[in-house]
Amino acid sequence: MARPRAFDQSTALDAATQRFWAAGYAATSVRDLGESMGLSQASVYNAFGDKRALFTQCLDHYLDANMRARITRLEPSLPPRQAIETFLHEIVERSLENRLGCMLANAAQEVAPHDTVIAAIIAERMGELESFFRRCTEAGQRAGAIAASVDPIATAQLLLTTVMGLRVLARGYPLRDLLEGAARQALSVLGSPTTQPTERNTP
Amino acid sequence: MARPRAFDQSTALDAATQRFWAAGYAATSVRDLGESMGLSQASVYNAFGDKRALFTQCLDHYLDANMRARITRLEPSLPPRQAIETFLHEIVERSLENRLGCMLANAAQEVAPHDTVIAAIIAERMGELESFFRRCTEAGQRAGAIAASVDPIATAQLLLTTVMGLRVLARGYPLRDLLEGAARQALSVLGSPTTQPTERNTP
């Protein structure tokens, strides 16, 4: 019983997310966001609340579309060790495609220290990623692809740290050799494959 | 033959660095900086140039006083493997003391993508840290404390990535257990100590 929106909420959120992702919170103005979304400032405020509220929606949107989507895509479809390996390799490739890094890491550095609500979101999502790595490590051990001597908790902690580190390097030191070497060495803590998960079975 | 400065340049640079470190580039105003330094805006511009020039001086100042100082303190005084271990442990402790993270990592994320000059500084300093880890790894291998099978280049790349990752987590997910676990697992790529560098010699 009223005038409907002339724009698609999700598309607009995508555009805003891209802006925040590229330039960060402080350096992105609401006018910039409106321009990217094709909206006037008034519509932005009407549809999304204030700048901070829009940012949290963008952050959630980004994390659902990227990190969580990657987890839910890889975890059920790949053997656990390969899921870990593929996750890291995809992060490396994405980091080399564009130098935007990871909006989660960016937000953790820029926003989290000064905003407890956003900090809680970030901590929760980092916990999700850590849990993914731990589940995969444990499942890999049960499947025999990862040595039982590996500590799943510390491994998940290192892998989470590595992902965040790769995202920083993507912005400040984006060399393929560096990112690939770091990822490969991080994966080496899983030990030599007890089976050959990435190759076809060779009798 | 003129009026001398009423403030100490280095002390003022310290104060400005602290501000930039805590709040980042965009969120720190020149008025904030002047207040921290005890200077009027005019004096800031007179002594340090514009905001961007001041930032680069602060970044250099920070890196000399922290990263480079830590390298030059640890590398000559400790066995190479211990130098690496101590470096990471100090990073963990510093990260838990305050949640400011690392100004290098912060700048890499916020400033580097939009400023090629600062990006070059950041890349150079990251290269320095990477070299430190590589030198120590190679020296540790010569001394027999690190297995010869370890790849020094990839190891240095992982350690650099880990340091950056730890600094992000310090801001967004600052749990001691997490940081210590990640550091311990990263160090595990050096392999089991062939000698016991951290303990006294036990016959």
Added chain:
DNA sequence: GTTGAATTGGAGCGTTCGCTACAGAATTAT
């Protein structure tokens, strides 16, 4: 003591910031 160069604080430049008031346009319920 005089001169001259550099520093200092205050005022203010123009611009942009986040945000809002308001009037008109658009759509559904009646």
Added chain:
DNA sequence: ATAATTCTGTAGCGAACGCTCCAATTCAAC
């Protein structure tokens, strides 16, 4: 049609931004 309700663009609010001008001040050189 009319009314009710929501969206949209324009204009503009006060505040803060980076930066600069300028008169007053300070101290070394002479």
